[in-house]
Amino acid sequence: MACRISHRLLLPSSHLLSSTILQSRPLDLIPAFEFPAPTFKFLIIHSPFSSYSPSPLFDFHEEDDDANPVDLDIFYTSLFDDCSHQKHLTQIHSHLIKSGSLESNYLVTKFVHTSSNLGEIHYARQLFDEIPYPNVFLWNAIIRGYSRHELYDGALKLYYGMQQEGVSPDGFTLPYVLKACSSLPALNTGREVHAQIFRHGFESDVFVQNGLIALYAKCGLLGCARLVFDGLCERTVVSWTSMLSGYAQNGHPLEALKIFSEMRAADVKADFVALVSVLKAYSDVEGLEQGKSVHCCAIKSGLELEPDLLIALTAMYAKCGQVQVAKSLFDHMSLPRVILWNAMISGYAKNGYANEAVELFRKMVSTNARPDSITLRSVILACAQVGVLELGIWMDDYVSGSEYRDDVFVNTALIDMYAKCGSIRHSRIVFDRMPSKDVVVWSAMISSYGLHGHGHEAIDLFHKMKLARVEPNDVTFVGLLSACNHSGLVDEGWKYFHCMRDYGIEPRHQHYACVVDLLGRAGYLDEAYDFVMSMPMKPEVTVWGALLSACKIYGNVRLGRYAAEQVFALDPLNAGHYVQLSNLYASAGLWNDVSKVRVLMKERGLVKALGYSLIEINGKLQAFRVGDKSHPRSKEIFVMLEELEKKLKEAGFVPNTDSVLHDLNTEEKEESLCNHSERLAIAFGLISTPPGTTLRITKNLRACVNCHSATKLLSKMVEREIVVRDANRFHHFKDGLCSCGDYW
């Protein structure tokens, strides 16, 4: 107990401070202290450390050098350790003032630390500002506090202030500063800091260098990050993780995994953060098996109960389609954090479990967990993916009553959702009510019009966007071009494609594919081919695919065969392309070639995707396949189908049986066409909704010619509006016509 006293604390007489009280809760004592009448000439100090056996209080005379002084730093340290409330800070603060301890950078640093950990960063700043000459430790504490409270700009300002005061940063300052730079992110400032790091000679400080890796990785400058990483002579698990997650976050999961195996080869043991980062990389490549091996690795290392790792595992299983496994992990958490709810809900959304996503969201709300913008966007995405308008409207209502009612991201998701649920009118309502619109909002609305074949509205909105002085980006043009495309506006599309460069936007594959589609569908096949040949980059599969489907429409076997060869070379395992070529041959009556394609498909183990249609009745989705008899009301459905078929025949409807299902005889062909999944869905919709109700159907494939003509007629006969979302776009059938103008 005999240590030098460094600061003076004047306490009232000894009997107030029984050692037992002091050992229990030092802070609770402080309010009881009477502050010094100047007559108190004694310092009475007691260490509140409970590990000490009860010891007598030490009374000693201020001027008595031989007394038993106790280190006040230790005393305060224990006070700070017990500090759990702002009220305590206030008490310590006045204590520090009265005892004249504010001259101690050490104690003020402690104070700043403690108040920042308690979330009282402004209080910390207040005290900091009272100190005339902060040393580097104190600067570090306040910068750290700002960084921890995500006040990154403030942290950087303090850093500049520190240098103006002539205090040089040390190996602790720089990681905090780099953290602030990478969180903003502020790349230019970060580069300046890098130069200072060089000047101050921190090239071999692994903490500082790790900060630089993280900074460059966050800013997407993987080359710079790698340079720093490669230059390190000592690499900690943090260096490896920073590099690994840099690759994972910038869309290079394979590079990330390579780093991971190098790390293991270097005998660096992965901790839980490293495993979390690896899981992200595996989830991105849907590497379920490898993800599972990380799970095993976690169990072996005893990390499986680490909550953050469990969140990452849940996200991985959910993303890879193993929603049940994910849910069982989820259910084991007693108090799920928002990020876990989000991982589970978005996992449901991604895998088409809209009802589950919404149910879990409801549960989340009922447990008083606070959804954030990501939660809302995930649920809205779920509604959009399966096209359930009723649930979508419910989400819109929820958003309107929440703090996210003006959130740009959430509202953009709503615009997109309404469009995908078939109600462009609702999309526009959301769009109009948004107080501020960025380029993404405008682009979403333009694409929505495109999806519904409202090309002129899309173009009109594009001009309004320019008037609003919002600069278009490449996504805007994808929306605009595909809108022209879906409406057959060839000249306009051609014009907008060529004006992209005026906006400083270099066309990408998607834009080229749109133009090929545009020219091809309008019958300009040779022009489309020349256009592909003039591309400055190697055409991707989407470009050749667009040409192939144009050839299919116009029965151009020669060019179609060539386009198909290119498509197969680039994407040999997509059954859809083979089906298209086969249909092209069939429409030209080239049955030999048809069977060759079928054989090729068989050899490559490819199966044509089964068609299905979904219809939403009373907020519940019902799915139908071709000739599906599994529905409980199947009998009624087929009675209705027959009735409809009769009416169609009476109206003179003759199905076109030439180009489809060549391997069946004609009668069978007709029968299975009548059983196409969308017809079943329509029949079911008719028997389960009151007259006049709009039917909304979602298909996984493109609408077939026969069903399209039949649905047009049906819309008139049954006096219903029928909205069909196919794999590509929307068709609004009404009064015998379709909004696509038979152009799809």
Next chain:
DNA sequence: GTAGGGTTAG
């Protein structure tokens, strides 16, 4: 007292 991570993605 230092640094690295997971949920969205038009």
